[in-house]
Amino acid sequence: MESKTSKSPESVVRKIKRKTRCNYNNNRYHEALNNLTPAAVYYGKGREILTKQTEFHCMD
Secondary structure, rough: OOOOOOHHHHHHHHHHHHHHHHHEEEEEEEHHOOOHHHHHOOOOOOHHHHHOOOOOOOOO
């Protein structure tokens, strides 16, 4: 009987890919996307974020 902590190589690879994709889309800023994350652009938050950034920089 296998222990509950052992996982198949395929499930480990799937988990790594899912984690990498999540990190890439939600935490990594892209110069080609005006330094926004792909998730922010996809979900339509880009304009709102850029407006807030502009307001913040104009406060100086």
